[in-house]
Every structure is written in structure tokens, then in C-alpha cells.
Amino acid sequence: xxxxxxxxxxxxxxxxxxxxxxxxxxxxxxxxxxxxxxxxxxxxxxxxxxxxxxxxxxxxxxxxxxxxxxxxxxxxxxxxxxxxxxxxxxxxxxxxxxxxxxxxxxxxxxxxxxxxxxxxxxxxxxxxxxxxxxxxxxxxxxxxxxxxxxxxxxxxxxxxxxxxxxxxxxxxxxxxxxxxxxxxxxxxxxxxxxxxxxxxxxxxxxxxxxxxxxxxxxxxxxxxxxxxxxxxxxxxxxxxxxxxxxxxxxxxxxxxxxxxxxxxxxxxxxxxxxxxxxxxxxxxxxxxxxxxxxxxxxxxxxxxxxxxxxxxxxxxxxxxxxxxxxxxxxxxxxxxxxxxxxxxxxxxxxxxxxxxxxxxxxxxxxxxxxxxxxxxxxxxxxxxxxxxxxxxxxxxxxxxxxxxxxxxxxxxxxxxxxxxxxxxxxxxxxxxxxxxxxxxxxxxxxxxxxxx
Numbered sequence: 001x002x003x004x005x006x007x008x009x010x011x012x013x014x015x016x017x018x019x020x021x022x023x024x025x026x027x028x029x030x031x032x033x034x035x036x037x038x039x040x041x042x043x044x045x046x047x048x049x050x051x052x053x054x055x056x057x058x059x060x061x062x063x064x065x066x067x068x069x070x071x072x073x074x075x076x077x078x079x080x081x082x083x084x085x086x087x088x089x090x091x092x093x094x095x096x097x098x099x100x101x102x103x104x105x106x107x108x109x110x111x112x113x114x115x116x117x118x119x120x121x122x123x124x125x126x127x128x129x130x131x132x133x134x135x136x137x138x139x140x141x142x143x144x145x146x147x148x149x150x151x152x153x154x155x156x157x158x159x160x161x162x163x164x165x166x167x168x169x170x171x172x173x174x175x176x177x178x179x180x181x182x183x184x185x186x187x188x189x190x191x192x193x194x195x196x197x198x199x200x201x202x203x204x205x206x207x208x209x210x211x212x213x214x215x216x217x218x219x220x221x222x223x224x225x226x227x228x229x230x231x232x233x234x235x236x237x238x239x240x241x242x243x244x245x246x247x248x249x250x251x252x253x254x255x256x257x258x259x260x261x262x263x264x265x266x267x268x269x270x271x272x273x274x275x276x277x278x279x280x281x282x283x284x285x286x287x288x289x290x291x292x293x294x295x296x297x298x299x300x301x302x303x304x305x306x307x308x309x310x311x312x313x314x315x316x317x318x319x320x321x322x323x324x325x326x327x328x329x330x331x332x333x334x335x336x337x338x339x340x341x342x343x344x345x346x347x348x349x350x351x352x353x354x355x356x357x358x359x360x361x362x363x364x365x366x367x368x369x370x371x372x373x374x375x376x377x378x379x380x381x382x383x384x385x386x387x388x389x390x391x392x393x394x395x396x397x398x399x400x401x402x403x404x405x406x407x408x409x410x411x412x413x414x415x416x417x418x419x420x421x422x423x424x425x426x427x428x429x430x431x432x433x434x435x436x437x438x439x440x441x442x443x444x445x446x447x448x449x450x451x452x
Contacts, residue, residue, distance in 0.1 A: 003088040004342040005362045010373035013086030013366075018303065020082050024075035026191070026298040029184060031068045032142045033192030035112075037219065038064060038119070039135030044215075046128055052208040058123050060199065065120045068142070069113050076109075087367065089322035090313045097162075097171055098152050105148040112141035146188070147181060154180045157238060157309050163316050179234035186226040187298075193219025194267075194294050197275055198287040206280070213279040217271050224268045239315060241401065242308035250402060253307045260300035263293050310402040313367075319404035321367045331407035336363055348411050357419025360412055364404070371423065378423045390417035 008016050038061055045053040083091045095102060115138040122131055151172040155162070162171035196216030203209040235243055246257050267290055275282040313320045323331060331339075337346055337356065340363055345356040361369075361377075369377045381389055393413050397405040406413050 002341050005366060006085040007362075007366065008086070008370075010370060012368070012370045012374045013082070014368055015374045017079070017082045017086055018306065020075060020078045022295075022299045022302050024072070024079055025302055026295050027067060027072050027075060028146070029188045029298070030191040030195060031064055031072055032139075032146055033188035033190070033219075034060075034064045034067070034195060035116075035135070035139040035142045036189070037192040037196060039132060039139055041215075042135060043132060050208075052205060053212065056199070056203070056208070056212060060196075061120045061123070063199075065116050068116050073113070087313060087322060090318055093314060093318060094152060094156075097155075097168070100168070101148050101152060101172060105145055108141045108145040108148065112138060112145060115141060143185070143188075146184060150181045150184055151177050153305075156314050157242065157305065159315055159317060175237040176234055179230050179237060182226060182230040183234060186223040186230065190220045190223035190267075191294055193217065193271075194287070194291050197271070197282070198284070198291055201275075201282055201284045201287045210279045213275045213282050217274075217276040217279070220268060220271050227264065238308065242315075245310075245402065246304060246308050250307070253304055256300045256307070257304045260297050260304065263297045263300070267293050267297070307402075311404040319407075321364050321404055321407075323364070323404065323407050328405070328407060332409070335409040335412050336360065336407055337412060348415055353415045353418050354422055355419075356412070357415040357417070357422075360408065360416045361419060364407060364416070368403075377420065381420045382424050384421070386417050386421035389420050390414055393417055 006013060038057060041053065041060075042057045045051075045057060080091075115134055119131070119134045119138050122134060126134070151174070154176040155171050155174050158175040160170055160174040161167070162174070193216050196219065197213060200209060200212035200216050203212065235246070238246075241249075245253050248254050270286070271290065274286060309315060309320075311320055312318060312325075313322070316325060318324055323336070337343055337348070337359060340359075343359040343363065345352060345359045348356045365377065369375050372378055384392070390413060392399060393406045393416060396403050406416075408416075
């Protein structure tokens with residue numbers, strides 16, 4: 001309401017955030033598990049007096065330095081850039097609620113980067129004991145960064161008692177904080193093992209290759225046992241509507257949740273019967289496939305986590321279009337245009353109903369929908385008369401439980417319906433693949449209202 005609208009053509013702002021954040025999440029969790037892999041494998045090399053393994057760790061450390069400092073930092077800045085432009089209200093809220101948590105996280109990231117540099121450049125310059133200490137600092141700084149960010153991400157779906165108390169610790173130590181942290185830590189270890197399989201399978205020395213391939217495969221074992229338990233724990237803590245959406249309430253969400261589980265099972269099964277049981281026969285091409293499937297699992301899981309939060313961006317506090325839940329009655333009474341600072345239309349006259357409708361679309365719909373592109377609005381309303389569109393808007397909370405209710409006066413609703421009706425058959429961008437949201441049942445939406 002207080003910020004201008006950033007229009008991202010074709011893909012939309014939400015998908016742009018998703019692309020950047022999935023890549024950053026994958027790489028960040030990858031780097032956290034990798035930092036522990038470095039220090040434990042270095043210690044193993046010392047204990048077994050294995051110079052080949054030690055040289056392998058040295059080469060590994062250079063990659064993780066570049067991964068953490070370059071790609072991780074760039075995508076991290078990319079997330080701030082995209083969320084600040086697409087969802088400035090939500091970004092502002094998270095900064096104000098967690099200002100000290102963000103400050104501490106930035107310190108831990110600085111320590112992580114500095115220790116990564118020292119760890120890499122201090123090979124053969126520091127004694128073994130000191131070098132291992134630097135490695136442990138690198139890991140713990142990286143993991144603490146995850147522990148802090150996890151609290152903020154989990155809060156967006158399960159703010160818990162913070163909705164009432166506005167207490168920082170109620171926000172941070174929210175109902176899904178611990179299960180989510182356990183899940184992400186287990187994933188970090190698995191991703192470290194997947195990358196180690198990639199690099200170990202390229203080694204020329206046969207004996208060392210077999211030894212490290214089998215060693216790397218064992219890094220997936222904790223995730224194999226922990227993920228199902230932590231996953232069930234996590235599901236029991238999320239809101240009832242979110243749980244039902246992921247378990248059949250919305251077909252697309254359920255499919256992606258199922259794919260995440262399926263890909264995970266395939267990875268664990270193939271790793272057990274391949275590199276663990278037959279490390280000498282494990283080909284490099286399979287390791288590439290496993291690493292790519294790890295990216296698919298990350299993408300599916302993060303997409304589901306975002307999808308089940310609808311119709312909110314911060315559950316029970318802020319709708320996905322940045323309208324505050326607490327001000328819902330005010331919007332219905334006074335309208336949305338009157339309090340919006342960055343719109344051309346402040347009032348609605350008969351002559352400018354269509355123009356006002358476009359402004360209302362930008363305020364209430366554009367955070368998720370494009371006109372022609374990802375979740376495009378034009379194909380959804382192409383054959384609908386204005387009166388039917390208006391009736392749909394009037395009953396959004398009943399017909400489409402994953403969408404925020406229309407927040408405005410009846411006249412504003414009529415204006416939006418008129419503008420949407422004007423879009424019929426005027427696709428100006430050519431043939432675009434349309435992704436339509438899956439319907440949520442009336443019973444599910446009614447259950448959400450009862451829960452509130």
C-alpha cells in the first residue's frame with residue numbers, strides 16, 4: 001500500500017523470487033554441509049595418515065571458498081534485491097520484527113567468509129591443530145547463519161503466539177523452528193555427500209577413488225533416517241489449512257510434495273545400491289544425476305513451503321498482496337485506493353472505472369498474477385462476462401481459499417471486474433505456457449474460516 005508496484009513482465013515477481021531463492025538455498029545448504037565435510041575429512045586424513053585424502057580435501061576447500069564467497073553472496077544479495085522490490089511491505093515487516101537477528105546473522109556470515117579464506121590460504125602455513133580449529137569456526141559460523149535464517153523463514157508460515165504478544169522470542173522460536181532446523185541440517189549433510197560423490201568419482205587413483213566414494217555415500221545416511229521423522233514432526237506443526245493443502249487440498253501442491261519425497265527416495269536407494277555397495281563401479285555420470293536431483297528436491301520442497309502459506313505471505317498477519325489481516329474491515333469499508341500512495345486513481349467515477357480497475361489489479365492481484373505469463377489472468381477470465389467476474393471476486397474466500405479475499409468497496413470490486421472483462425482475447429505476448437492454480441475445495445476453505 002505504501003510502495004510502488006514493480007512489474008516483472010511474463011514471469012512475475014513471485015517466480016523471480018522463487019528462482020533466486022531456490023538457487024541460494026541449494027548452494028547455502030550445500031556450503032554448510034560442505035564445511036563440516038572439509039573439517040571431518042581433514043581430521044580423518046590426519047588420523048589415517050593418508051596424503052591422497054588430504055590433497056583431495058585441499059582441492060575441495062578451494063571450491064567451497066568460491067561457492068560461499070562468490071555464488072552464495074551474490075545470490076544472497078539477489079534475494080534482498082528481489083524481495084525488496086516485489087514485496088517491500090513484507091520485507092520491511094521482517095526487518096523490523098527480526099532486526100537483531102538479522103544483525104547477528106550478518107556477523108556470522110562475515111565470520112564464515114573470513115574463516116573460509118583463512119582455512120583455504122592457511123594450508124601448509126598453520127599447524128594441523130590450528131588449521132582444524134579454523135575449519136570448525138568455518139562450519140559453526142555457517143550453521144549458526146542457517147539457524148538464524150531458519151527462524152525467520154519458519155516464522156512466515158507459523159508465527160505462533162507472536163500474532164498476539166508481538167514478542168521477539170515467540171516469533172523466532174515459533175512452532176516449526178526446531179523441526180525445520182533439523183530438516184535443513186540433515187539436508188546440508190546429504191548435499192555435502194552428493195558433491196563429494198561427484199568429485200570422488202573423478203579421481204584417477206583407483207584405491208583412493210573407491211575409498212572416498214564409499215565414504216561420501218555414508219554422508220547421506222543421517223538424512224535417510226532423520227528426514228522422515230523430522231518431516232512428520234514439521235507437518236504436525238503447520239496450520240491445518242496448510243497441512244490439508246499439501247495433502248490433497250490443492251493438486252499442484254500435493255504433486256510437488258510427492259515429487260520431493262519420490263526424488264529423495266530415488267537418491268537414497270541408488271546411493272545405497274550404487275556407491276555404497278559397489279564403490280568401484282560408480283560412474284561420474286550418476287553423480288551428476290544425483291546432484292541435479294538434489295536441486296530438484298530443493299526446488300520442490302521450497303516451492304511447497306511457499307505454496308502452503310497462501311493466502312498469506314506472513315500467516316494470519318499479512319496477505320500475499322501485502323494487505324494486513326487486521327485492517328480487513330477498514331479496507332472493506334473505506335476501500336483500498338484511498339490509502340494507496342502509488343496509484344493514479346484515488347476515487348472512482350463512472351468515466352474512469354476501467355483505469356481504476358487496473359490500479360486495483362496492481363494492488364490486489366499482481367503480487368501473484370501476470371496479465372500474460374506465469375499464472376496469467378487473461379486466460380482465466382477470457383470467456384467470463386463482467387457480472388460473473390464480479391460474483392467471483394465477491395466470493396474469492398469461498399471459491400479459492402488459497403487467494404486473499406477481495407479487500408475493497410463494492411464499487412472498487414465492480415471496477416476490477418470491468419477491467420478484467422476488458423482483457424478478453426487481447427493476448428499481446430503470443431503463445432505463452434500458462435500455469436493455472438489448482439482449486440481448493442469449499443470444505444477446505446470453510447475449515448480455514450472455522451479455524452480462525
